[in-house]
Amino acid sequence: MSTHENPIQPSGSLLLAATPIGDIEDASPRLIRALAEAEVVAAEDTRRLLALASRLDVRINGKLVSLHDHNEAERAESVVDLAEGGARVLVVSDAGMPTVSDPGFRVVREAVRRGIRVSALPGPSAPITALAVSGLPSDRFAFEGFLPRKDGEARRYLHALASDPHTLIFFESAKRLNDTLVRMAEAFGGTRDAVVCRELTKTHEEIIRGDLNSLIATTAGEVLGEVTIVVAGFTGHGDALEYAEAVIALAQEGMRLKEAAVQVAQATGLRANDLFRAALRRKDEAQRGEDEETRENS
Template sequence: MTGLVDKRHRTGGAEQGGEDRSYLIAGARLAAPKARAGLHVVATPIGNLGDITLRALETLAGADVIACEDTRVSSRLLARYGIRVPLLPYHEHNAAEMRPRLIARLAEGGSVALISDAGTPLVSDPGFRLVREAIAAGVHVEAVPGPSALLAAMVVSGLPTDRFLFEGFLPPKQVGRLARLGELAAVPASLVMFETGPRLADSLADMATALGGGRPAAVCRELTKLHEEVRRGTLAELAAATAGEEPRGEIVVVVGPPLPAAAPAEADIDSALVSALASASLKDAVAEVAAALGLPRRAVYQRALDLTKGHKHG
């Protein structure tokens, strides 16, 4: 921040041809330096407008233009902080047309701030193509980190955070959804998925089927907003609790890693050994059973010895 600006600051702004590089905090108007030439990927609040960072405000106020998903959504954020920088819509429906225009502006030395409706751009939106083309054009690209719905959900879920896979939105139809969940079932990590209210109950039921009803999970809705809600339980419990519901708002589902497989019963080990020993040497039978049941060879070998001794005494 570069200090206070005279409170008699004019209200015309960039839309009228002048430059207005400033923003408001607690009634004080602060000057922002002109943003460095290049593409600035700026994270914005996922609900609570107070979650914006000071650096994000400086960057937005200092940019030549702000590329956003929906100008109506983003204008509310800019109005809250008194930022008067032109907004340009950039979303999946106009990206092919707008991207060359933004790249041309960047190539001429302009500064563009890229924001999404909420959270960190490029997460489930077309922003990565703009970043990719900017990099290919030799344009400076930098991130202004901040809020992220998937990270917020992870940290309140109570589930392991050391390794996770972000899946985004699952396929909307059941056949495709079950097929994709089947591919994810064995991933040794927590899973993070976005979902819509109308599809939530069906998705949770399919998750219980494909991933196992006993896997712990959390349904995080409207994070950071007035009606924030986090439900925790097994997938089976959450599927039952949401059956028939169509909750409103943004929803993130977090599913814990696969549960450890139950140790095979002693009778199952004995049965597998007897079958293997009928056609293989002791060494080969032990290797075969240990690999098939995921057990240490030493334990299987000892069990095989006990079995063969028992047969001899019998």
């Protein structure tokens, strides 16, 4: 148990604690104290937490319970019951701040509903770290987390964000990164600036800057590690040809080309007629390319 006379957390409260996203040395002294002093530790993965505690050379003296995406809905009330009963309850996820694309939101909401004190122990955060190093505007931003896994849903989600002026932050798996960048180029235009941040704070940290077209080319091969994507917000500038692929993509999902042009126009502020003509031009160019390839192979 900690030798401090005043525990870092008062009895009967909930404390959210950020854990390292890569480099173990990012663990704060307050996190180490909180792990030792908590009477209950709700962890996304108890085995990973015990491994972290071992590396930090700290002993977890309290009751250890699992709190993850698949059980939080049913376990939130019992976790808050422990705080309401007077326990110091610490909530941690595998990496970064709980509730930010991680478990913890339902527990916090239930604690707030009951009037239980909720506080946070700040620390590492992949979205904020990526935003800080991106070089993109950081005065207005939105964290979007992971995109829907189904292709059509992901495309529609991105098209809905095409005219959002905020800098946008996404999580993505390394395996899906290139496909996601392709969808983003279709929705936002290939010349939209973006940054891919891989393995933040780790030994092999890599930050790749450019527009979406160049990032697609750069990530065409094998990519490993944890990935965060930061995309510049819509500025109201650009020409119709940049968004022609977005119109065509919507049409390929079953929408009439003119209707697709209207939808992209609403998202980008461009004229629907210009987008419609640009999409026809792109389709004609693609058809001519296919015809030439057929002649060369015949």
